[in-house]
Amino acid sequence: MMLYILDLIGCAVFAISGALAAGRARLDFFGVMVIATITAIGGGTVRDVLMNRHPVFWIHDPRYLYLTCITGLFTVLWAHYLPIPAQSLLIADALGLALFAICGAQLAEAAGYKAIIVVLMGTITGTAGGVIRDVLSAHVPLLLRKDIYASAAIAGICVYLLLKTLRVPQNWAFVSGCVVVAAMRLLAVIYGWQLPVFNFSG
Amino acid sequence: MMLYILDLIGCAVFAISGALAAGRARLDFFGVMVIATITAIGGGTVRDVLMNRHPVFWIHDPRYLYLTCITGLFTVLWAHYLPIPAQSLLIADALGLALFAICGAQLAEAAGYKAIIVVLMGTITGTAGGVIRDVLSAHVPLLLRKDIYASAAIAGICVYLLLKTLRVPQNWAFVSGCVVVAAMRLLAVIYGWQLPVFNFSG
Amino acid sequence: MMLYILDLIGCAVFAISGALAAGRARLDFFGVMVIATITAIGGGTVRDVLMNRHPVFWIHDPRYLYLTCITGLFTVLWAHYLPIPAQSLLIADALGLALFAICGAQLAEAAGYKAIIVVLMGTITGTAGGVIRDVLSAHVPLLLRKDIYASAAIAGICVYLLLKTLRVPQNWAFVSGCVVVAAMRLLAVIYGWQLPVFNFSG
Numbered sequence: 001m002m003l004y005i006l007d008l009i010g011c012a013v014f015a016i017s018g019a020l021a022a023g024r025a026r027l028d029f030f031g032v033m034v035i036a037t038i039t040a041i042g043g044g045t046v047r048d049v050l051m052n053r054h055p056v057f058w059i060h061d062p063r064y065l066y067l068t069c070i071t072g073l074f075t076v077l078w079a080h081y082l083p084i085p086a087q088s089l090l091i092a093d094a095l096g097l098a099l100f101a102i103c104g105a106q107l108a109e110a111a112g113y114k115a116i117i118v119v120l121m122g123t124i125t126g127t128a129g130g131v132i133r134d135v136l137s138a139h140v141p142l143l144l145r146k147d148i149y150a151s152a153a154i155a156g157i158c159v160y161l162l163l164k165t166l167r168v169p170q171n172w173a174f175v176s177g178c179v180v181v182a183a184m185r186l187l188a189v190i191y192g193w194q195l196p197v198f199n200f201s202g
Numbered sequence: 203m204m205l206y207i208l209d210l211i212g213c214a215v216f217a218i219s220g221a222l223a224a225g226r227a228r229l230d231f232f233g234v235m236v237i238a239t240i241t242a243i244g245g246g247t248v249r250d251v252l253m254n255r256h257p258v259f260w261i262h263d264p265r266y267l268y269l270t271c272i273t274g275l276f277t278v279l280w281a282h283y284l285p286i287p288a289q290s291l292l293i294a295d296a297l298g299l300a301l302f303a304i305c306g307a308q309l310a311e312a313a314g315y316k317a318i319i320v321v322l323m324g325t326i327t328g329t330a331g332g333v334i335r336d337v338l339s340a341h342v343p344l345l346l347r348k349d350i351y352a353s354a355a356i357a358g359i360c361v362y363l364l365l366k367t368l369r370v371p372q373n374w375a376f377v378s379g380c381v382v383v384a385a386m387r388l389l390a391v392i393y394g395w396q397l398p399v400f401n402f403s404g
Numbered sequence: 405m406m407l408y409i410l411d412l413i414g415c416a417v418f419a420i421s422g423a424l425a426a427g428r429a430r431l432d433f434f435g436v437m438v439i440a441t442i443t444a445i446g447g448g449t450v451r452d453v454l455m456n457r458h459p460v461f462w463i464h465d466p467r468y469l470y471l472t473c474i475t476g477l478f479t480v481l482w483a484h485y486l487p488i489p490a491q492s493l494l495i496a497d498a499l500g501l502a503l504f505a506i507c508g509a510q511l512a513e514a515a516g517y518k519a520i521i522v523v524l525m526g527t528i529t530g531t532a533g534g535v536i537r538d539v540l541s542a543h544v545p546l547l548l549r550k551d552i553y554a555s556a557a558i559a560g561i562c563v564y565l566l567l568k569t570l571r572v573p574q575n576w577a578f579v580s581g582c583v584v585v586a587a588m589r590l591l592a593v594i595y596g597w598q599l600p601v602f603n604f605s606g
Contacts, residue, residue, distance in 0.1 A: 065319075196432060251453060
C-alpha cells in the first residue's frame with residue numbers, strides 16, 4: 001500500500017517535469033498532457049513490455065493515467081499564476097528517479113532475474129520515460145549527457161541488491177537504495193559533478 | 203469484411219503520407235518504403251504490443267506489408283510524373299486518422315478495457331505511426347505541435363463511446379465517431395484552428 | 405554453438421561502432437556504455453518483442469550485456485591510446501550486419517512466418533539497433549540516407565530464402581546469405597554506390 005502511494009507520487013513528480021519540458025518547447029495543451037503522461041509512465045511501460053508483464057501497469061490500473069493528466073493540467077495552471085519553485089522540483093525529480101529505479105529493480109528481482117538484469121530493469125524504469133520525452137522533443141537525451149543521472153540509479157540499485165544479499169530486511173534495503181539514488185543525484189546537481197567525456201573524432 | 207477494407211484503405215493513405223514525407227527529407231528509394239510502411243503500421247503495432255495481441259496484425263496478415271510497399275512505390279512514380287493533389291491527400295489523411303482511431307478504440311473496447319484506456323489505445327493507433335515517422339526524420343512530432351490532430355481522434359472516440367453507452371447500434375456509433383474525427387481534423391486545417399500554447403521558460 | 409559465437413561476435417562489433425558514435429557525440433562514460441549496448445542488442449530486442457519471444461534474448465542470457473559493456477569500456481581505452489583502424493571496423497560492421505540479418509531471418513523462418521515477414525524480421529534484427537542509436541543522438545538515421553545498408557540485408561536474406569527453397573543445406577544457405585550482405589555493404593562503401601533519392605517538395 002505504502003509502495004503504491006510512493007509509486008503514484010513518483011508518477012506525479014515525473015508528470016510535472018514532463019509538463020514543464022513541454023512548456024519550454026511551446027507545445028499546445030494536448031502536447032503537455034501527452035508529454036507529461038509519457039514521461040511518467042514511459043519507463044514502466046518499456047519495463048513491462050520487455051519483462052512480458054501483461055497487462056501493462058497503467059492498463060491494469062488506469063488511475064495512473066488520470067493522475068498524470070490531472071497533474072499536467074494542474075502544472076499548466078500553476079505556471080500561469082505562480083512561479084515554479086525550481087529547488088523543490090529538483091528534489092522531487094530526484095525522489096521520483098529513486099522510487100522508480102528501486103521499485104523497478106524490486107519487480108525484476110521478484111521475477112527471479114540475475115543481478116545485471118535487475119540493475120538494467122531498474123535503470124530503465126527510472127530513466128526511459130525521460131529519454132522518450134527528450135526524443136519526442138528532438139533533443140539529445142539528458143540521460144546521455146555528462147550529468148550523473150542513470151549512474152545514480154545504478155549505484156542505488158547496487159546498494160539495494162548488496163543489502164539484500166547481506167540479509168538486511170526488505171524495507172531497510174529499499175529505503176537505503178532510494179536514499180543513495182536521490183542523494184547522488186542531488187549532490188551531483190548541487191556541486192556540478194560530472195562524469196568524464198569520451199571525445200572521439202574519427 | 204467492410205472493416206477490413208476500410209483498414210486497408212487507412213493503411214494505404216498513411217503510406218502515401220509517409221512516402222511524401224520521405225521525399226521531403228530526400229531519402230532514397232528504400233527509405234521511402236521504410237517510412238511509408240512505418241507510418242502505416244506503426245500505430246497498430248504499438249497498440250498490439252501494449253495490448254499483448256500476438257501475432258501483431260501485419261505478422262498475422264502480411265497483406266498490409268505488400269500494400270504499404272506497393273503504395274510507397276506508386277507514390278514515388280506518381281510524384282515523378284504528376285502533381286500531388288494536396289487537397290485530396292489532406293482529406294485522405296483525415297479519413298485514415300478517423301478509421302485507425304475508431305478501429306483501435308473498437309479493439310480495446312472488445313478486450314474489455316475501461317473507457318480511458320479505450321480512448322488512449324484508439325489515439326495511439328491513429329497517431330503513433332506519424333510520431334515514429336517524425337522522430338525518424340528528426341522533427342518535433344506534428345502531433346505535439348499546435349495543430350488539432352490527436353485532439354480530433356480523442357473527440358471522435360469519446361463520441362463513439364458515448365453513442366455505444368446510449369445503445370446506438372455498433373455501425374452507427376462507428377460511422378459517427380469517424381465523421382467527428384475527420385470533420386474536426388479537416389475544419390481545423392481549413393480554418394486554421396489551433397489549441398492554445400503553454401509557454402514556459404524556467 | 406558456432407551460431408552462438410558468431411552472434412556474440414556480431415554483438416561486440418556493433419558495441420564498438422556504438423561506442424565510437426557516442427565518442428563523436430562527446431557523451432560521458434555511462435552514455436558510451438548505454439549507446440554501445442543499445443546498438444548491439446536493440447535490433448534483436450525489437451524482433452523478440454514483435455515476435456513475442458520471451459524472455460528477450462539478453463534477459464535469457466545476460467552474457468550479451470556483460471559483453472557489450474566490456475566492449476564499450478575496451479573501445480574507450482583503445483581509442484585513448486591507439487588509433488582506430490577504420491578499415492577493419494568497416495569490415496567488422498558489415499560482418500555484424502550480415503550475421504544479425506541472417507540469424508534474425510532464421511529465427512523468423514523457424515517460427516513459420518511467411519517470406520515477407522522473414523525478410524522484415526531479419527532486416528529489423530540487423531538495423532534497428534543502429535536506428536535507435538541514431539535517434540538517441542538526434543540524427544536522421546543512417547539507414548534512411550542514400551547508403552546501401554538495409555538494402556544489403558534484404559538482398560542477402562532473399563538469397564538465403566531462395567537457396568533454402570532450392571533445398572540447399574542450411575549451413576550453405578546461411579553462409580551464402582551472410583556473404584551477400586557483407587559483400588554488398590562493403591562494395592557499396594568502397595565504390596560509393598548509392599540508391600537514387602526521391603526528392604519531393606510539396
